[in-house]
Amino acid sequence: xxxxxxxxxxxxxxxxxxxxxxxxxxxxxxxxxxxxxxxxxxxxxxxxxxxxxxxxxxxxxxxxxxxxxxxxxxxxxxxxxxxxxxxxxxxxxxxxxxxxxxxxxxxxxxxxxxxxxxxxxxxxxxxxxxxxxxxxxxxxxxxxxxxxxxxxxxxxxxxxxxxxxxxxxxxxxxxxxxxxxxxxxxxxxxxxxxxxxxxxxxxxxxxxxxxxxxxxxxxxxxxxxxxxxxxxxxxxxxxxxxxxxxxxxxxxxxxxxxxxxxxxxxxxxxxxxxxxxxxxxxxxxxxxxxxxxxxxxxxxxxxxxxxxxxxxxxxxxxxxxxxxxxxxxxxxxxxxxxxxxxxxxxxxxxxxxxxxxxxxxxxxxxxxxxxxxxxxxxxxxxxxxxxxxxxxxxxxxxxxxxxxxxxxxxxxxxxxxxxxxxxxxxxxxxxxxxxxxxxxxxxxx
Amino acid sequence: xxxxxxxxxxxxxxxxxxxxxxxxxxxxxxxxxxxxxxxxxxxxxxxxxxxxxxxxxxxxxxxxxxxxxxxxxxxxxxxxxxxxxxxxxxxxxxxxxxxxxxxxxxxxxxxxxxxxxxxxxxxxxxxxxxxxxxxxxxxxxxxxxxxxxxxxxxxxxxxxxxxxxxxxxxxxxxxxxxxxxxxxxxxxxxxxxxxxxxxxxxxxxxxxxxxxxxxxxxxxxxxxxxxxxxxxxxxxxxxxxxxxxxxxxxxxxxxxxxxxxxxxxxxxxxxxxxxxxxxxxxxxxxxxxxxxxxxxxxxxxxxxxxxxxxxxxxxxxxxxxxxxxxxxxxxxxxxxxxxxxxxxxxxxxxxxxxxxxxxxxxxxxxxxxxxxxxxxxxxxxxxxxxxxxxxxxxxxxxxxxxxxxxxxxxxxxxxxxxxxxxxxxxxxxxxxxxxxxxxxxxxxxxxxxxxxxxxxxxxxxxxxxxxxxxxxxxxxxxxxxxxxxxxxxxxxxxxxxxxxxxxxxxxxxxxxxxxxxxxxxxxxxxxxxxxxxxxxxxxxxxxxxx
Numbered sequence: 001x002x003x004x005x006x007x008x009x010x011x012x013x014x015x016x017x018x019x020x021x022x023x024x025x026x027x028x029x030x031x032x033x034x035x036x037x038x039x040x041x042x043x044x045x046x047x048x049x050x051x052x053x054x055x056x057x058x059x060x061x062x063x064x065x066x067x068x069x070x071x072x073x074x075x076x077x078x079x080x081x082x083x084x085x086x087x088x089x090x091x092x093x094x095x096x097x098x099x100x101x102x103x104x105x106x107x108x109x110x111x112x113x114x115x116x117x118x119x120x121x122x123x124x125x126x127x128x129x130x131x132x133x134x135x136x137x138x139x140x141x142x143x144x145x146x147x148x149x150x151x152x153x154x155x156x157x158x159x160x161x162x163x164x165x166x167x168x169x170x171x172x173x174x175x176x177x178x179x180x181x182x183x184x185x186x187x188x189x190x191x192x193x194x195x196x197x198x199x200x201x202x203x204x205x206x207x208x209x210x211x212x213x214x215x216x217x218x219x220x221x222x223x224x225x226x227x228x229x230x231x232x233x234x235x236x237x238x239x240x241x242x243x244x245x246x247x248x249x250x251x252x253x254x255x256x257x258x259x260x261x262x263x264x265x266x267x268x269x270x271x272x273x274x275x276x277x278x279x280x281x282x283x284x285x286x287x288x289x290x291x292x293x294x295x296x297x298x299x300x301x302x303x304x305x306x307x308x309x310x311x312x313x314x315x316x317x318x319x320x321x322x323x324x325x326x327x328x329x330x331x332x333x334x335x336x337x338x339x340x341x342x343x344x345x346x347x348x349x350x351x352x353x354x355x356x357x358x359x360x361x362x363x364x365x366x367x368x369x370x371x372x373x374x375x376x377x378x379x380x381x382x383x384x385x386x387x388x389x390x391x392x393x394x395x396x397x398x399x400x401x402x403x404x405x406x407x408x409x410x411x412x413x414x415x416x417x418x419x420x421x422x423x424x425x426x427x428x429x430x431x432x433x434x435x436x437x438x439x440x441x442x443x444x445x
Numbered sequence: 446x447x448x449x450x451x452x453x454x455x456x457x458x459x460x461x462x463x464x465x466x467x468x469x470x471x472x473x474x475x476x477x478x479x480x481x482x483x484x485x486x487x488x489x490x491x492x493x494x495x496x497x498x499x500x501x502x503x504x505x506x507x508x509x510x511x512x513x514x515x516x517x518x519x520x521x522x523x524x525x526x527x528x529x530x531x532x533x534x535x536x537x538x539x540x541x542x543x544x545x546x547x548x549x550x551x552x553x554x555x556x557x558x559x560x561x562x563x564x565x566x567x568x569x570x571x572x573x574x575x576x577x578x579x580x581x582x583x584x585x586x587x588x589x590x591x592x593x594x595x596x597x598x599x600x601x602x603x604x605x606x607x608x609x610x611x612x613x614x615x616x617x618x619x620x621x622x623x624x625x626x627x628x629x630x631x632x633x634x635x636x637x638x639x640x641x642x643x644x645x646x647x648x649x650x651x652x653x654x655x656x657x658x659x660x661x662x663x664x665x666x667x668x669x670x671x672x673x674x675x676x677x678x679x680x681x682x683x684x685x686x687x688x689x690x691x692x693x694x695x696x697x698x699x700x701x702x703x704x705x706x707x708x709x710x711x712x713x714x715x716x717x718x719x720x721x722x723x724x725x726x727x728x729x730x731x732x733x734x735x736x737x738x739x740x741x742x743x744x745x746x747x748x749x750x751x752x753x754x755x756x757x758x759x760x761x762x763x764x765x766x767x768x769x770x771x772x773x774x775x776x777x778x779x780x781x782x783x784x785x786x787x788x789x790x791x792x793x794x795x796x797x798x799x800x801x802x803x804x805x806x807x808x809x810x811x812x813x814x815x816x817x818x819x820x821x822x823x824x825x826x827x828x829x830x831x832x833x834x835x836x837x838x839x840x841x842x843x844x845x846x847x848x849x850x851x852x853x854x855x856x857x858x859x860x861x862x863x864x865x866x867x868x869x870x871x872x873x874x875x876x877x878x879x880x881x882x883x884x885x886x887x888x889x890x891x892x893x894x895x896x897x898x899x900x901x902x903x904x905x906x907x908x909x910x911x912x913x914x915x916x917x918x919x920x921x922x923x924x925x926x927x928x929x930x931x932x933x934x935x936x937x938x939x940x941x942x943x944x945x946x947x948x949x950x951x952x953x954x955x956x957x958x959x960x961x962x963x964x965x966x967x968x969x970x971x972x973x974x975x976x977x978x979x980x981x982x983x984x985x986x987x988x989x990x991x
Contacts, residue, residue: 057797102796109790113785128773128785164773232771236778242788243792312819324800332840374838401799420828421827
């Protein structure tokens with residue numbers, strides 16, 4: 001009779017067998033295999049929850065991220081601990097929302113704007129001002145409010161504030177564009193679940209035909225602002241100082257605390273930014289990274305599923321699942337295609353000429369060539385005359401956002417990491433003939 | 446209302462409250478009311494002025510209402526015109542000629558004036574008074590109704606007692622309703638306006654909930670009881686009692702007419718109906734007690750939501766609003782949109798992460814040939830990018846999707862093959878499973894399908910058989926065919942010819958029958974088994990040879 005370790009895993013042979021150990025090993029092996037599978041499933045789910053939080057730091061229960069929110073709630077304790085230990089970021093999970101308070105490590109990055117959900121257009125300065133004023137007004141409002149009432153109060157707030165009047169920021173509700181700004185701010189607030197629409201439609205308000213009733217979600221409202229020091233306690237000065245004062249966390253003067261801060265800063269950069277270049281680090285950070293690199297990267301790889309690409313110039317955590325980044329390369333679509341082709345061109349440059357700048361004129365010419373070549377695959381607007389200038393600018397913005405190039409006054413300097421996108425010999429168009437007979441997806445997307 | 450007391454529907458008696466010199470008029474009227482309390486009916490202007498000066502009224506009067514005789518005279522005349530005061534000629538003796546020619550009047554407060562002042566007093570008192578939910582009143586009402594029942598039972602009830610009971614009932618009941626109304630009204634206002642500060646409100650909430658629960662409990666019990674008692678007092682007896690009460694009301698009237706009597710009876714009926722409606726449900730509308738109960742009950746959740754609102758407000762730090770305003774100013778002061786995006790990211794922390802992509806093929810390649818950490822990006826192998834992505838910007842081919850492959854022909858062929866096989870097995874079974882007892886040597890020749898079946902059955906039987914010479918009866922593995930095998934023991938050898946060779950073995954008697962064929966079970970032939978002693982057991986063997 002076989003000694004059964006776990007009831008579900010017994011092999012159930014009734015014939016007696018003198019040599020017991022192979023069967024016992026087989027039983028144990030199955031047990032171990034099951035445990036490993038469970039653990040792997042847990043690991044995968046935790047990775048998924050973490051990635052969801054990195055992509056959308058404010059998750060809520062009833063929108064497109066319901067499953068991810070469920071996972072975040074399930075692993076809330078582990079996630080909270082992980083973020084606090086490694087990155088010094090606070091995670092707040094309650095019944096309806098999960099908020100990861102992401103303090104950025106790189107304060108000079110201006111490539112991640114708030115975006116309008118419908119048109120993906122970045123916010124302008126005036127929209128940001130309206131957003132802050134709307135939040136300030138909502139703090140003092142009751143549980144329900146309408147768009148009309150909010151608009152009036154924002155207008156009153158702009159008038160009452162001398163600094164805003166001096167900067168000529170006003171909200172004129174008779175102007176269609178300004179009303180559209182207001183409506184887009186409201187849409188952003190709806191997306192973050194600060195407001196919940198009860199009745200009405202913003203389009204109607206835009207055309208001055210109706211009003212919208214909202215109810216205010218106070219915990220989400222309280223969770224929007226994420227600063228260590230309130231801006232009202234900081235004296236005004238140049239923007240850099242203001243930003244730094246807002247997010248600065250004082251560090252106790254012990255070695256241990258300093259090391260922890262170094263580690264947190266490095267991990268924040270690795271997790272949030274696409275590429276960490278060594279030349280951007282200072283000496284203490286570099287020393288820490290050199291000694292702790294293996295451990296740091298292993299921790300990140302295991303927790304998020306990102307893979308470390310370590311080179312002489314820096315480290316890039318790359319993503320093979322495609323659900324983590326707002327902008328990525330390679331990507332599908334006209335913009336992604338153009339970015340890929342331009343990256344190829346610049347990669348060739350950098351491999352031959354090193355870090356020499358490439359002038360704008362050369363870029364525009366090349367993009368015009370590319371458009372002529374690939375016109376059939378892109379959007380209609382691509383073929384307009386003069387489109388290459390805007391397209392080039394847009395694409396260079398995209399590449400700069402991914403830290404692959406650096407903008408200068410007259411062109412770009414390609415950075416080393418762009419050499420990843422060089423055209424391989426094996427991938428040249430001659431090998432395309434095999435492609436026309438195959439119909440399945442080329443790569444795991 | 447008679448016409449002399451109204452102009453355009455406005456009551457003249459109250460006009461002095463909103464007139465220009467309202468302070469003076471009100472002061473004068475108060476003097477008169479105070480005098481009335483002292484039972485002094487008539488006042489001279491001089492006395493009025495003295496009284497005004499004596500009290501502190503002069504302090505609160507403004508310039509327009511200065512206390513000189515003309516002003517006072519004018520005010521008194523106006524009040525007479527409005528009907529609050531009445532003037533009579535003053536017939537007392539005077540000392541001088543001027544005084545004789547000056548018009549002298551005595552003033553007296555009229556009934557409407559008095560009523561107006563009393564109304565004012567009630568108004569002021571009502572504003573100050575706080576409401577109550579009187580559970581005690583309910584028990585009083587119950588007791589009084591009990592007495593009424595007793596009186597109604599008598600043939601000749603005591604008039605005074607009936608009247609007293611009904612009057613008391615009326616007053617108690619009136620108090621209950623008005624106080625309950627005040628209470629519920631003030632409760633609503635308290636909840637709405639957060640008149641108390643937070644701590645007091647929270648402790649008040651506890652006492653209030655207790656209070657409401659106590660009252661609601663009492664109300665429920667009392668209502669049931671009272672409703673029952675009211676049912677006992679049916680209409681005919683009540684008519685009698687009410688008539689008695691009305692009659693007694695008018696005993697002290699000066700000259701009661703029949704109309705007065707009828708009016709009094711009608712009044713009492715109305716009051717009684719009101720009482721009934723308060724406690725008894727009608728089919729189309731709930732009783733007032735129900736409504737009061739519902740309102741008291743709904744006050745509790747309203748209260749709790751007000752507390753929740755207070756708690757919500759606690760989540761805010763009051764300076765967050767100032768923070769956001771400062772932030773708005775900073776946004777307005779930024780130089781460009783890029784700077785604004787920096788501020789957005791730093792202040793709100795709601796931006797997504799960003800990473801480069803990689804695909805599985807490149808990863809596999811890197812696993813096979815790892816790249817060292819010291820190697821530069823410029824010299825390490827680049828990403829694998831599919832040609833299609835590079836050419837068209839998409840992973841999938843654009844255009845029509847592929848056709849679905851049509852497999853009907855193949856399916857038909859497979860179906861045919863399966864049918865043929867099934868037919869073969871059926872034929873084999875019919876050939877073998879006859880149910881007749883036969884010797885193996887009699888079988889002769891078997892086609893391949895039948896031979897397969899035969900071998901299966903033989904195999905089943907032989908494995909199940911323990912001892913060589915025993916008779917064995919067993920079924921095939923699917924239980925459809927039953928085989929009985931008995932060695933003949935005569936040493937003969939059975940040979941069966943098949944397409945692949947000859948099958949040899951000791952002869953046996955065999956009965957094969959199909960359990961599910963109709964009439965299968967009872968077709969055993971009864972040839973005697975020729976089992977003799979001898980142990981001629983050579984094993985069954987199959988030689989395949991041609």
